[in-house]
Every structure is written in structure tokens, then in C-alpha cells.
Amino acid sequence: MNALPRTDGKQMRKVVVASLIGATIEWYDFFLYGVVAGIVFNKLYFPSGDPLISTMLAYGTFAVGFLSRPLGGVIFGHFGDRLGRKSMLVMTLTIMGVATVLIGMVPTYAQIGIWAPSLLLLLRVLQGIGLGGEWGGAVLMAFEYAPENKRGFYASIPQIGLALGLCLSSGVVAALSLTLTDAQFLAWGWRLAFFLSFALVLIGMYIRLNVMETPEFARIQKTGGESRMPILEVLSKYPGNTIAGMGARFIDGVFFNVFGVFSISYLTGTLHLQRTDALLGVMVAAFVMIFTIPFFGRLSDRIGRARIYFWGSLATGLSAFFGFWLMKNSGGNTMLAWLAVVIPLGVVYASIYGPEAALFAELFDANVRYSGISFVYQFSGIFASGISPIIATWLLQRNGGDPWMIASYCLGAGIISALSAAWVGLRQRRSMAFSVS
Numbered sequence: 001m002n003a004l005p006r007t008d009g010k011q012m013r014k015v016v017v018a019s020l021i022g023a024t025i026e027w028y029d030f031f032l033y034g035v036v037a038g039i040v041f042n043k044l045y046f047p048s049g050d051p052l053i054s055t056m057l058a059y060g061t062f063a064v065g066f067l068s069r070p071l072g073g074v075i076f077g078h079f080g081d082r083l084g085r086k087s088m089l090v091m092t093l094t095i096m097g098v099a100t101v102l103i104g105m106v107p108t109y110a111q112i113g114i115w116a117p118s119l120l121l122l123l124r125v126l127q128g129i130g131l132g133g134e135w136g137g138a139v140l141m142a143f144e145y146a147p148e149n150k151r152g153f154y155a156s157i158p159q160i161g162l163a164l165g166l167c168l169s170s171g172v173v174a175a176l177s178l179t180l181t182d183a184q185f186l187a188w189g190w191r192l193a194f195f196l197s198f199a200l201v202l203i204g205m206y207i208r209l210n211v212m213e214t215p216e217f218a219r220i221q222k223t224g225g226e227s228r229m230p231i232l233e234v235l236s237k238y239p240g241n242t243i244a245g246m247g248a249r250f251i252d253g254v255f256f257n258v259f260g261v262f263s264i265s266y267l268t269g270t271l272h273l274q275r276t277d278a279l280l281g282v283m284v285a286a287f288v289m290i291f292t293i294p295f296f297g298r299l300s301d302r303i304g305r306a307r308i309y310f311w312g313s314l315a316t317g318l319s320a321f322f323g324f325w326l327m328k329n330s331g332g333n334t335m336l337a338w339l340a341v342v343i344p345l346g347v348v349y350a351s352i353y354g355p356e357a358a359l360f361a362e363l364f365d366a367n368v369r370y371s372g373i374s375f376v377y378q379f380s381g382i383f384a385s386g387i388s389p390i391i392a393t394w395l396l397q398r399n400g401g402d403p404w405m406i407a408s409y410c411l412g413a414g415i416i417s418a419l420s421a422a423w424v425g426l427r428q429r430r431s432m433a434f435s436v437s
Contacts, residue, residue: 011212012154015145018211019158022093023138025200027165029100030065030131031260032193033124034389035169035282037061038265039275040190044108045117055265059389061121065128066381072132073374074231080137080370081230084213084221085144088370089137093208095130097201099123104194136374139357144214144366152305155357156297160290162353166260167286172196174279216366230371234364238372240427241363245376247420248359251313252352253384254413258406259285259323259345262392270401271327273337281338288346289353296354305359306425310418312351317414319344324403352417359424384413 037058046057072092080088103123109116138158146154172193180189213221220226227233234242260282267278300308326340357373364372395405 012145014207015141015211015214016154016157018089018207019138019141020161020164021207022089022134022204023158023161024164024168025093025161025197025204026096026131026134026138027162028168028200029096029165029197030127031166032100032169032173032197033061033065033103033127034257034261035173035264035279036190036193038261038389039173039268040186041120044110044186045106045120047109051269055269056390056393057117059261059393061117061124063387063390064121065124065131066378066385066387068125068128069132069378069381070375072129072134073136073378074132074371075129076133077136077371077374078230080133080140080374081368082226084217085137085140085370086208086211086213088133089141090205090208092130092134092137093201093204095126096134097197099126099130100194100197103127104191104197132374132378135377136370139373140361140370141211141214143358143361144216144369150298150301151361152300152355152358153294153298155361156294156300156354159293159297159353159357162256163286163289163293167283167290169193170264170279170283170286174276174283177276177279220367225367227367227371230368231375233368234372234375237368238364241424242372242376244420244423244427245360245363245373246380248309248313248417248424249356249377249380250384250420251316251410251413251417252349252356253381254388255316255320255349255410256345256353257385257388258320258392258410259341259349262389262406263323263327263341265389265393266396266403267327267337270396271330271332271337273332273334277334277337281334281341282345284338285342285346288342289350292347292350293354296351297358300355300358304425305355305362306421306428308355309352309359309421310425312348312355313414313417313421315414316344316348316352317411317417319348320407320410321404324407328403359421362428363424 038055042054042058046054076088076092103120106119107116139155142158143151143155173190176189176192177185264278264282267273268275296308323340323344326336330336330340360373360376361369391409392406395409396403399405
């Protein structure tokens with residue numbers, strides 16, 4: 001294999017900023033829907049005599065975004081492997097931004113009836129398609145520009161976009177909740193959070209238009225090494241890596257959506273914490289992740305990504321018991337409720353999310369890498385991410401308001417991911433031994 005061109009520090013910084021800013025905007029748009037779903041959409045778009053039914057319907061449209069993400073991953077992964085990473089990132093940012101602003105304009109069920117939830121559903125599908133193509137391109141821009149011994153660290157920086165996006169979305173909604181009355185917030189205040197996306201997209205678009213294609217993909221183009229049908233090559237040439245990657249992703253999707261999305265509904269609906277306090281707890285956890293994600297990304301460069309991911313998966317699953325125990329026994333104490341979210345989500349969860357992008361990228365060769373990591377991340381999200389708030393809501397109801405079945409669900413996901421990461425590590429060690437011999 002030809003050596004990759006050296007990348008100067010200025011260009012590396014520009015690429016990292018472009019990936020991070022774009023990923024932040026995309027995650028802000030995507031999670032804003034989840035943050036609002038259980039406190040606004042269940043009342044204004046899915047009215048029902050049963051609050052449980054209303055909340056599950058609202059989370060149902062949240063899950064639809066995860067169903068459409070694989071489609072976006074396949075479409076943009078294909079063209080990202082055929083035409084390049086940069087152009088796809090500009091397109092995905094546009095799709096997400098437009099869909100998010102339009103969500104803020106949709107009339108309520110009381111105003112237009114069934115068209116209200118139908119329009120929300122359509123726009124949520126567009127959000128999912130946009131993010132489905134965004135994630136793979138953002139992490140690959142950083143991963144493929146970075147020196148090989150620092151790829152874990154640099155690929156973890158776009159991952160911070162998840163923390164920043166969640167911090168921003170929950171923070172904006174919390175600020176609006178704090179400054180407006182409940183009536184004002186429900187009538188029009190929540191819409192301002194969606195309109196903010198327009199300004200963020202303009203900033204991200206400007207930055208992304210001023211970066212170059214990755215050296216690794218440029219080399220593939222120069223030698224004519226593009227795959228004709230990348231997704232078919234991924235499924236036929238890398239079936240084991242694809243399945244293992246999806247298994248490793250399981251704890252990520254389950255745990256994040258239980259603690260980053262469902263916990264808001266649990267804290268406010270079951271424990272009767274103020275909405276602003278619950279949102280601020282998630283925001284603090286997201287802020288902590290800004291620092292813990294790159295820490296674990298760098299650590300994976302030193303001691304191995306599969307090893308970090310294996311132990312991180314088990315620790316993350318187990319931390320759900322601590323988190324829900326502390327929530328349940330917080331006695332209305334806001335600081336304890338925050339710690340119950342911050343420690344599992346802000347610290348422990350980062351041990352898997354930090355090295356995840358590089359772990360998945362190394363499962364595939366560069367000519368199909370965009371399609372490969374997008375498929376692994378987005379397709380597994382259907383089962384791991386989108387339905388987790390629904391499952392958690394059902395488990396809580398089935399267990400009489402006791403959260404231990406939810407914690408067990410998280411632990412089961414952690415065991416599956418740990419075993420998958422162990423398999424990836426074993427394959428990598430065998431491959432290295434074979435190449436040396």
C-alpha cells in the first residue's frame with residue numbers, strides 16, 4: 001500500500017473543527033426531537049386519555065428516525081465511497097437543518113388534526129436520513145486525516161458532537177422552560193429551539209465548504225480503486241466484522257437513549273422532578289462527556305480499542321443499576337438526581353463512545369469504509385436506539401414503577417457488546433500475527 005500523504009497541522013485542525021461543528025449540529029437537531037417528545041409532543045400532537053399511550057406514541061415517532069437512518073447510511077455511504085466524503089457531508093447537513101426548522105412550524109393536533117402527527121412523522125424520517133449519512137462521513141474525515149497512532153483520539157473528536165448536541169438541545173429547552181411559563185412554553189416556546197437550527201446550519205455549512213477531501217480517499221480515486229457497489233461488498237466480504245460491529249454498538253444505543261432520553265420522562269413523570277432540573281441533569285452529563293470522550297479515544301490508541309470497549313461495555317451496563325438506584329432514592333434532591341445521570345452517562349458511557357468510531361472504521365478497507373461503518377452504526381440503531389425509550393417505558397409500567405428491569409435490560413446489552421468487542425479484538429490479533437509471520 002502506498003504511504004498516505006502527510007497532513008499539515010493547520011489542515012488537520014480545520015478538518016477536525018469541520019467534523020465537530022457539523023456533528024454537533026446534526027446531533028442537536030436529532031436529539032432536540034427526543035428531548036421534546038416526552039414533554040411536548042405527547043400533549044400537543046398525540047393527545048390521549050392515557051398519558052402512557054401518549055408518551056409511547058410520541059416516542060414512536062422518535063424511533064422512526066432510527067428506522068430511516070439505515071437508508072441514509074446506505075445512500076450517502078454509497079456515494080461517499082464513490083464520490084468522496086466532503087460532498088456528502090454538505091448534503092446531509094442541509095437535509096437535517098431544513099427538516100428540523102420545519103418541525104418547529106408544524107401546527108398542533110388541535111389545529112389540523114391527524115395531519116399534525118403525520119407531518120411530524122415525515123420530517124422525522126428526513127432527519128433520520130440526514131443523520132444516517134452524517135455520522136460516517138464526519139468521523140471518517142477525522143479518522144482518515146489523522147496519523148495512524150492517533151486515529152482513536154482524532155476520530156473521537158467528532159463523537160464529542162453527540163455530547164455538545166445533547167448539551168445544547170437539553171440546555172436550550174431548559175432555558176426556555178426556566179424563562180417561560182408552562183403555557184408559553186407549550187404554546188410557542190419550544191418551537192424556538194427548532195428555529196435555532198437554521199443559524200447553526202449556516203455556520204456549519206461555511207466551515208465544511210472550506211475543507212479538502214481526505215488523503216486516503218484521494219489516493220483511492222487516483223488509483224481507480226472505488227468499489228462499484230460498496231454496500232454489497234461490505235455484506236459479502238466483511239460479514240463477520242459487520243455482525244460484530246452491530247453487536248458492539250448495542251450497548252451504545254440502548255444506554256444512551258435510556259439515560260439521555262428516557263431518564264427525562266422518568267425523572268419528571270415518576271419521580272416528579274421539575275422539568276428544568278431533569279433537563280439540566282442531562283445537560284451536565286453531556287458537558288462532562290466533552291472531556292471524557294477524547295480521554296478514552298486517546299487511551300484506545302495506547303492500550304487497544306477492543307480492550308477498552310470490552311471493559312467499557314460491561315461497566316456501562318452495570319452502571320445502570322447505580323444510576324436508577326440513586327434516582328429512585330434521591331428523595332427529590334436535585335444534586336443526587338443529577339449524579340445519577342452524570343456518572344453513568346457522562347463518565348462511564350464515554351468509555352465506549354470514545355473509541356467506537358475508530359473501532360468501527362478499522363473493520364473495513366477504505367474503499368468501502370463509509371458504507372461499512374454507516375451500515376453498522378445505523379442499522380443496529382433500529383434495535384438498539386430507537387425503541388429503547390419505548391421498551392424502558394413499557395418495562396417501568398410492567399414492573400409497577402420499579403426501574404430494575406430497565407437496568408437489567410442495559411446490562412444485557414452491555415454483555416452482548418462486550419462479547420462482540422472481544423471477538424473483534426481476537427480477529428485483530430490473529431490478523432496481526434498472520435501479517436508478521
